[in-house]
Amino acid sequence: MSATYQQARLSRDPRFDGKFFVAVKTTHIFCRPICPANLPLEKNVEYYELAESAILSGYRPCLRCRPDSAPDSFAWQGVDTTLNRAIKLLKQYPELSINEITTKLGVSPRYLRQLFQHKLGMSPKQFQLFNKVLFAKRLLHESQISVEQVAMASGFSSSRRLQSQFKKITGLTPSNIRKVKSVSMPNQNINLKLNYRPPYHWEHIKDFLFLRAIKGIETITDNSYSRTFVIEQEPGWFKMTFNPKHTYFDLEIKLNNLSHLRSVIMNIERLFDLKADPVAIHNQLLATGLAKEHLVRGLRLPGVWNCFEAGCRAILGQQISVKSAISLLTKLSENLAEKHQTLAYFPSASAVANSNLEFLKIPNSRKQTLIDFASYMQNNEKNPLNHSIDDLILIKGIGPWTVSYVKLRGQSSPDIWLDSDLIIKKQLAQYKISPQKAEPWRSYLTLQLWNLA
Known part of the structure; x- marks a missing residue:
């Protein structure tokens, strides 16, 4: 290499x-x-x-x-499932100890240390510390939040601990990085830049999200996307503005509890598929037999905020048009949305599970499926790593297509092949291709065939 x-x-x-x-x-x-x-x-x-x-x-x-x-590398994806999950958890939850991480993974601390040493040449604790310092450095460069708030957001127990480790690893102090005076920002928004690898087909992802936007929760303009969200019972809001000249998005976040900031950023990066390698994916899709003129260059997987929202979209969208499905989702939100001040937030699993959904003009069997799904997600939302989306198939009314859709948009899994989808079946009859040659990027092939339709 x-x-x-x-x-x-x-x-x-x-x-x-x-x-x-x-x-x-x-x-x-x-x-x-x-x-x-x-x-x-x-x-x-x-x-x-x-x-x-x-x-x-x-x-x-x-x-x-x-x-x-720099945009995160996906170099380790597919190498080792446990390693991938560990890296994600260490980045997403910097406040957790190594023992807490291994408990979530279901492995011993000794095994995780051996795995990291063998694959990366460092311990999990070293990886976590270096990553926390890099994230703190990023916040010091780009935001105006105080050093104390930077410490909280990057997982350090105190600003003194942050400054000590920062000096040790970078040879600099936070004050050396800061070019503007820091201010405490309890009610002000945080601005950052999220980089991506070009090309990035913004028009495609914008149009895809616009067609499926829920009124009152998502807003889309020619160059931006914004929405409300809830994380760990904490409400928030963000706006992503496309900046193709500099190959990044301008991100604006409103979030009162900064201990969740890293998790929010990682989820936004997933939602906009910022870690993708578009060149590698493009070449893999060409191997299936699709012609260059049929492929959208810089295609990304447009996600949704979480698996619960993706499941609601999939269940309400079964066997009806996208327009009709979004109408039902909007009605669901209008009736059950959480409200904080002037903003509305997508309904919680608890709100849906405890509603009879009488306001939705759909068959009772479909209502019951949605309620059962919400109950399942409510029971497992505190331990998301201890259950599998595949288990949704056990809920009456949920089939393989729905489970795959939740993985595709709620988890942004890159290798979901929706061959049971009606549109995909029609496209396969028209284009003589070999879908298996798209592995491990069949989610992008699914999206390309939808686009061709």
């Missing part, structure tokens, strides 16, 4: 941003491959697939290209 990395570094190819990092031996600094600094000689560089690995080797993050702001 070093030859590929060398070529990408020399050309500053943005398609490789976040997939690897360039460490310069003479300066002891590591950069993104798109860094605008003068290019070092090849003999003076080392390549790392993870920013945390570069830190472990003694390199400091560049202050110019800021490796902390």
